[in-house]
Amino acid sequence: MYVQYCYIMSIFSIDAMVKGKKKSNEPSGKKITLKMAKNALKVTIDGKRRLDLSNMEIATFPKCILKLCDVDELDLSRNQLKKIPDTIDQFVKLRWLDLHSNHIEQIPASMGRLHNLYSLNLCNNHLTTPGLPHELGLLRNLRILNLGMNRIETLAPSMAALKELRELGLFNNFLTHLPKFLQNLPKLQKVNIKSNPIPTDDLEVDHIQRVECLYLVREECLCADCLKMCKKERERLESRISAASKQKKSIFAGLLTPNSVAQDNQAVWR
Incomplete structure (x- = not known):
């Protein structure tokens, strides 16, 4: 009996160790409570209700925020999210959704039911x-879509239905050609396709302006390579501004300033 008891205890210990190991693989991160979420509610300048849960080390989509699904804007950027649940479609009033700088690998089809959405940021995932x-092609009111800094090779033909799209970010992806349907989007004005392996022959788009996007982030949120690249670009920009400033000063050297002229002629203006 004693031997059998020891054998059973050994099996139990091994099983507990295996279960403990499984738990260690589960996503870790900050747990968001409903009270915390309510405290994160803000009102924008134009009177929209925004739920701001950005940069909070969230690894799992907080189920509690479904009780606040009447918000107009939702910011879950700069977290550790790997998955967005199908229940995202409960945010029926959502106009603005920011999910940039997470670890998201797939967007649920239910997101296509957010018919009021006009801005969607999926950059850096x-x-x-x-x-x-x-189903992203069902977002008929979408005006701004940022898919930059991902691993996208091509776009789904269904996106040709995004007739309200004005701005599209595709920079730093694996695109080898520019989708032809982009030329048929009537309101598309800006497309950023920087840092893609696209041949120069495919870069001609008549009515679309190619641009580079600007994002403001904290230095601690950037990896070493990104921080180095940003500093290099900043130095280049400052150098250009300095050169332009010197040229402007030389052009207007010796002239009276507009304020001094206005001051001398105040009596005339009166």
Whole structure:
């Protein structure tokens, strides 16, 4: 009996160790309570209710925020999210959704039911072409879509239905060609396709302006390579501004300033 008891205890110990190991693989991160979420509610200048949970080390989509699904804007950027649940479609009033700088690999098809959405930021994630559902083409009111800094090779043809789209970020992806349907989007004005392996022959788009996007982030939120690149770009920009400033001073040297002229002629203006 004693031997059998020891054998059973050994099996139990091994099983407990295995279960403990599984738990260690589960996503870790800050847990958001409903009280914390309510405290994160803000009102924008134009009177919209924004739930700001950005940069809070969240690894799992907080289920409690579904009780605040009547917000107009939702910011979950700069976290550790890997998955967005199908229940995202409960945010029926959502106009603005920011999910940039997470670890998201796939967007749920239910996001296509956010018919009021006009701005969607998915920049700096782990998205691939299969991770973008065809249902994104159902976002008929979408005006701004940022897919930059992902692993996307091509866009789904269903996105040709985004007739209200004005701005599209595709920079730093794996695109080898520019989708032809972009030329047929009537309101599309800006497309950023920087840092893609696209041949120069495919870069001609008649009515679309190619631009580079600007984002403001804290230095601690950037990796070493990104921080180095940003500092290099900043030095280049400052050098250009300095050169332009010197040229402007030389052009107007010796002239009276507008304020001094206005001051001398105040009596005339009166």
